[in-house]
Amino acid sequence: MKHPELNNKHKKDGFAVPEGYFDTLKAEVLQKTHPKQTRIIALNRSFMRYAAVLLIGLLVAGGWFYLSNADNSSDLYDNMVESEIYMYDYAMLDEYTSSGVESDLTNSEDNYLINSEYGSEILMYEDN
Amino acid sequence: MEKKTDEQLIHIINKQSRKSELAFAELMNRYSERLYWHVRKIVINHDSADDVSQNVWLKVFQNLSSFRNDSKFYTWLYRIGTNEALSHIQKEKRNVAEDYEVYENYLANTLESDDWFQGDEIQKKLQEAILKLPEKQRVVFNLKYFEEMKYQDMAEVLDTSVGALKASYHHAVKKIEELLKVELI
Incomplete structure (x- = not known):
């Protein structure tokens, strides 16, 4: 170029862009060409089986945990029955002792008990 | 890491693997600015250049x-x-045909009102002179003068012979010199 105004120092064309424009342009184009997709996991049959077993296990464990922590009235009832039986046995024992019921054990069985470690205990059927 | 060639990046993109997005982003890093400025000098307005x-x-x-x-x-x-x-310019021509008898006046007006033209007086005069060229000659002038593209590459871009491009550029320079003489005297 011969004209003095068209030399290299005027090669800048004077056009400008907003700051960060080229990063935005790239992001917008990539969003259209490579959209971020939600990953979809295919559930096959064996996976479903394992999931069902796990769910049932969780339900059973949860149920057991709930019931064991709940107010358990059947345990209370069992304790009351056991206590009543014990009281009954004790009363019967007292009655036998006071009425002097004879022991059904033979003499040899008596001797064995007397010589054993039970000998130190007071036997209810010992002769007065 | 060794810098990949354009051909290698294109190969990765076409495989549609996990790395294809990265490869495409790298291609954009290399060429998006150059492409934008080339387009911008044709359509003049920033928003149009962004769309294109x-x-x-x-x-x-x-x-x-x-x-x-x-x-x-x-x-x-x-x-x-x-x-x-x-083709963006052709569409725009149809839309503004009623308001502007000559499309180059519309482009000159766009240049005047564009917030993103920040050139000095001489740069503005030069752009206005370039806008008076026929469209394809304008493209030839921009590619050669501003981007200093080789005639051989220009021939591939514009599907024209090197001889025709040289002649076109020569005519464009002559016209712009004459226009600037008038404007700057």
């Missing part, structure tokens, strides 16, 4: 599988960019 640039990159992505390495990637990219920018 995005369309060009989408077309590149959609047609990359059909790209043959017979030509350089960047001349192929410039070819798409030039065609998109020129």
